[in-house]
Amino acid sequence: LAKTTQPISMDSYEGQEVNITCSHNNIATNDYITWYQQFPSQGPRFIIQGYKTKVTNEVASLFIPADRKSSTLSLPRVSLSDTAVYYCLVGGRADTNAGKSTFGDGTTLTVKP
Protein backbone atom coordinates (compact mmCIF):
# COMPACT_ATOMS: atom_id res chain seq x y z
CA LEU A 1 0.00 0.00 0.00
CA ALA A 2 1.25 3.46 -0.84
CA LYS A 3 1.55 5.28 2.48
CA THR A 4 1.05 9.02 2.51
CA THR A 5 2.29 11.68 4.90
CA GLN A 6 0.68 15.09 5.30
CA PRO A 7 0.98 17.94 7.82
CA ILE A 8 -1.48 17.53 10.64
CA SER A 9 -2.79 21.08 10.48
CA MET A 10 -2.45 24.39 8.67
CA ASP A 11 -3.84 27.86 9.26
CA SER A 12 -4.59 30.49 6.64
CA TYR A 13 -6.53 33.70 6.15
CA GLU A 14 -9.34 34.46 3.78
CA GLY A 15 -8.17 35.38 0.31
CA GLN A 16 -4.79 33.67 0.58
CA GLU A 17 -3.56 30.78 -1.52
CA VAL A 18 -3.04 27.56 0.43
CA ASN A 19 -0.67 24.77 -0.56
CA ILE A 20 -0.90 21.38 1.16
CA THR A 21 1.85 18.89 0.41
CA CYS A 22 1.59 15.12 0.59
CA SER A 23 4.55 12.73 0.56
CA HIS A 24 4.16 9.31 -1.07
CA ASN A 25 7.64 7.88 -1.50
CA ASN A 26 6.55 4.36 -2.52
CA ILE A 27 4.04 5.37 -5.16
CA ALA A 28 3.66 2.70 -7.86
CA THR A 29 3.92 3.30 -11.59
CA ASN A 30 0.19 2.98 -12.21
CA ASP A 31 -0.90 4.91 -9.10
CA TYR A 32 -2.80 8.17 -9.34
CA ILE A 33 -3.00 10.84 -6.67
CA THR A 34 -6.43 11.93 -5.48
CA TRP A 35 -7.40 14.57 -2.97
CA TYR A 36 -10.57 14.60 -0.91
CA GLN A 37 -12.19 17.21 1.31
CA GLN A 38 -14.20 16.41 4.42
CA PHE A 39 -16.43 18.74 6.42
CA PRO A 40 -17.53 17.85 9.96
CA SER A 41 -20.30 15.25 10.09
CA GLN A 42 -20.03 14.52 6.36
CA GLY A 43 -18.32 11.93 4.22
CA PRO A 44 -15.28 12.97 2.17
CA ARG A 45 -15.82 14.34 -1.29
CA PHE A 46 -13.56 14.37 -4.33
CA ILE A 47 -11.54 17.48 -5.14
CA ILE A 48 -8.99 16.61 -7.82
CA GLN A 49 -7.00 13.74 -9.31
CA GLY A 50 -3.77 13.60 -11.28
CA TYR A 51 -0.88 11.44 -12.47
CA LYS A 52 1.93 13.86 -13.26
CA THR A 53 2.74 17.52 -13.84
CA LYS A 54 -0.20 19.83 -13.23
CA VAL A 55 -3.94 19.38 -13.16
CA THR A 56 -6.41 22.20 -12.65
CA ASN A 57 -10.16 22.23 -12.20
CA GLU A 58 -12.67 24.80 -11.07
CA VAL A 59 -11.76 24.51 -7.39
CA ALA A 60 -8.09 23.52 -7.10
CA SER A 61 -4.79 22.72 -8.77
CA LEU A 62 -2.62 19.69 -8.23
CA PHE A 63 1.14 19.84 -8.78
CA ILE A 64 3.09 16.61 -9.15
CA PRO A 65 6.88 16.69 -9.70
CA ALA A 66 8.61 14.40 -12.14
CA ASP A 67 9.62 11.83 -9.51
CA ARG A 68 5.98 11.69 -8.26
CA LYS A 69 7.12 11.12 -4.68
CA SER A 70 5.06 14.07 -3.49
CA SER A 71 2.17 16.21 -4.59
CA THR A 72 0.82 19.62 -3.67
CA LEU A 73 -2.82 20.61 -3.53
CA SER A 74 -3.24 24.32 -4.19
CA LEU A 75 -6.41 26.14 -3.15
CA PRO A 76 -6.58 29.66 -4.60
CA ARG A 77 -8.06 32.50 -2.52
CA VAL A 78 -9.51 30.42 0.28
CA SER A 79 -12.65 31.41 2.15
CA LEU A 80 -14.02 30.45 5.56
CA SER A 81 -16.01 27.67 3.90
CA ASP A 82 -12.77 25.94 2.89
CA THR A 83 -12.13 25.08 6.54
CA ALA A 84 -12.09 21.29 6.40
CA VAL A 85 -9.87 18.21 6.53
CA TYR A 86 -8.01 17.40 3.32
CA TYR A 87 -6.88 13.87 2.49
CA CYS A 88 -4.34 12.69 -0.04
CA LEU A 89 -4.95 9.20 -1.46
CA VAL A 90 -2.65 7.23 -3.72
CA GLY A 91 -3.90 4.29 -5.75
CA GLY A 92 -4.90 2.82 -9.07
CA ARG A 93 -7.88 3.80 -11.17
CA ALA A 94 -9.61 0.49 -11.49
CA ASP A 95 -11.96 -1.72 -9.54
CA THR A 96 -9.19 -4.32 -9.36
CA ASN A 97 -7.28 -1.84 -7.19
CA ALA A 98 -10.18 -1.33 -4.79
CA GLY A 99 -8.95 -1.41 -1.20
CA LYS A 100 -5.33 -0.99 -2.20
CA SER A 101 -5.12 2.63 -1.13
CA THR A 102 -5.69 4.08 2.31
CA PHE A 103 -6.66 7.40 3.77
CA GLY A 104 -4.17 8.87 6.20
CA ASP A 105 -5.08 11.23 9.01
CA GLY A 106 -5.41 14.20 6.68
CA THR A 107 -4.57 17.88 7.07
CA THR A 108 -6.93 20.09 9.03
CA LEU A 109 -7.07 23.47 7.30
CA THR A 110 -8.44 26.36 9.33
CA VAL A 111 -9.23 29.55 7.44
CA LYS A 112 -9.46 32.65 9.59
CA PRO A 113 -11.22 35.92 8.74
Add this chain to the structure above:
Amino acid sequence: NAGVTQTPKFQVLKTGQSMTLQCAQDMNHNSMYWYRQDPGMGLRLIYYSASEGTTDKGEVPNGYNVSRLNKREFSLRLESAAPSQTSVYFCASSGWDRGQTYEQYFGPGTRLTVT
Protein backbone atom coordinates in the same frame (compact mmCIF):
# COMPACT_ATOMS: atom_id res chain seq x y z
CA ASN B 1 -29.63 9.97 -8.36
CA ALA B 2 -29.52 9.48 -4.59
CA GLY B 3 -25.83 8.48 -4.72
CA VAL B 4 -24.82 6.46 -1.67
CA THR B 5 -27.40 6.02 1.07
CA GLN B 6 -26.87 4.59 4.53
CA THR B 7 -29.25 3.49 7.26
CA PRO B 8 -29.59 4.13 10.10
CA LYS B 9 -28.14 7.61 10.65
CA PHE B 10 -27.73 7.08 14.40
CA GLN B 11 -27.68 4.01 16.60
CA VAL B 12 -27.00 3.27 20.25
CA LEU B 13 -26.19 -0.30 21.22
CA LYS B 14 -25.38 -2.03 24.45
CA THR B 15 -22.24 -4.12 24.67
CA GLY B 16 -22.86 -7.54 23.18
CA GLN B 17 -25.79 -6.53 20.98
CA SER B 18 -25.67 -7.05 17.23
CA MET B 19 -26.76 -4.90 14.35
CA THR B 20 -26.43 -4.48 10.61
CA LEU B 21 -25.59 -1.23 8.85
CA GLN B 22 -27.11 -0.94 5.41
CA CYS B 23 -25.63 0.77 2.37
CA ALA B 24 -26.91 1.15 -1.16
CA GLN B 25 -25.67 2.98 -4.26
CA ASP B 26 -27.47 3.77 -7.48
CA MET B 27 -24.46 4.70 -9.63
CA ASN B 28 -23.88 1.18 -11.01
CA HIS B 29 -20.46 1.05 -9.37
CA ASN B 30 -18.66 -2.25 -9.06
CA SER B 31 -16.64 -1.48 -5.93
CA MET B 32 -17.97 -0.65 -2.48
CA TYR B 33 -16.30 0.05 0.86
CA TRP B 34 -16.91 0.33 4.58
CA TYR B 35 -14.81 2.75 6.64
CA ARG B 36 -14.82 3.79 10.25
CA GLN B 37 -13.75 7.18 11.52
CA ASP B 38 -12.97 7.73 15.17
CA PRO B 39 -13.05 11.27 16.59
CA GLY B 40 -10.21 13.41 15.26
CA MET B 41 -8.85 10.58 13.15
CA GLY B 42 -8.75 9.68 9.50
CA LEU B 43 -10.78 6.97 7.80
CA ARG B 44 -9.78 3.36 8.24
CA LEU B 45 -10.92 0.71 5.81
CA ILE B 46 -12.85 -2.15 7.40
CA TYR B 47 -13.88 -4.24 4.39
CA TYR B 48 -14.28 -3.68 0.70
CA SER B 49 -15.89 -5.40 -2.23
CA ALA B 50 -14.15 -4.98 -5.57
CA SER B 51 -17.10 -6.45 -7.44
CA GLU B 52 -20.37 -8.21 -6.85
CA GLY B 53 -19.74 -11.56 -5.19
CA THR B 54 -16.35 -10.68 -3.69
CA THR B 55 -15.36 -9.19 -0.35
CA ASP B 56 -11.95 -8.58 1.22
CA LYS B 57 -10.57 -7.41 4.53
CA GLY B 58 -9.21 -3.92 4.95
CA GLU B 59 -7.05 -2.50 7.72
CA VAL B 60 -9.39 -3.11 10.68
CA PRO B 61 -11.76 -6.05 9.95
CA ASN B 62 -11.86 -7.67 13.40
CA GLY B 63 -15.32 -7.68 14.93
CA TYR B 64 -17.11 -7.09 11.63
CA ASN B 65 -18.63 -9.08 8.80
CA VAL B 66 -19.93 -7.91 5.45
CA SER B 67 -22.30 -9.06 2.76
CA ARG B 68 -22.39 -7.86 -0.82
CA LEU B 69 -26.03 -8.62 -1.37
CA ASN B 70 -26.06 -7.53 -5.01
CA LYS B 71 -24.36 -4.87 -7.09
CA ARG B 72 -26.24 -2.08 -5.30
CA GLU B 73 -26.06 -3.15 -1.66
CA PHE B 74 -23.22 -3.76 0.78
CA SER B 75 -24.02 -4.36 4.45
CA LEU B 76 -21.80 -4.31 7.53
CA ARG B 77 -22.65 -6.46 10.56
CA LEU B 78 -21.45 -6.18 14.12
CA GLU B 79 -22.11 -9.54 15.74
CA SER B 80 -21.26 -8.56 19.33
CA ALA B 81 -20.76 -4.84 19.71
CA ALA B 82 -17.98 -3.49 21.93
CA PRO B 83 -17.37 0.06 23.19
CA SER B 84 -14.25 0.17 21.00
CA GLN B 85 -16.57 0.07 17.98
CA THR B 86 -18.08 3.43 18.85
CA SER B 87 -17.37 5.42 15.72
CA VAL B 88 -18.83 6.99 12.60
CA TYR B 89 -19.21 4.46 9.81
CA PHE B 90 -19.03 5.53 6.18
CA CYS B 91 -19.97 3.50 3.17
CA ALA B 92 -18.52 4.42 -0.22
CA SER B 93 -18.61 3.22 -3.79
CA SER B 94 -16.14 3.92 -6.55
CA GLY B 95 -16.33 4.45 -10.26
CA TRP B 96 -15.58 6.73 -13.15
CA ASP B 97 -16.85 10.28 -13.23
CA ARG B 98 -17.44 11.43 -16.82
CA GLY B 99 -14.74 8.98 -17.85
CA GLN B 100 -12.08 11.35 -16.54
CA THR B 101 -11.52 10.61 -12.91
CA TYR B 102 -11.91 7.48 -10.82
CA GLU B 103 -13.18 8.42 -7.40
CA GLN B 104 -14.97 7.25 -4.30
CA TYR B 105 -18.42 8.57 -3.46
CA PHE B 106 -19.35 8.55 0.20
CA GLY B 107 -22.60 8.19 2.07
CA PRO B 108 -23.67 10.48 4.93
CA GLY B 109 -22.42 8.14 7.65
CA THR B 110 -23.88 6.24 10.59
CA ARG B 111 -23.01 7.42 14.10
CA LEU B 112 -22.78 4.37 16.32
CA THR B 113 -22.39 4.49 20.09
CA VAL B 114 -21.79 1.32 22.08
CA THR B 115 -22.31 1.61 25.82
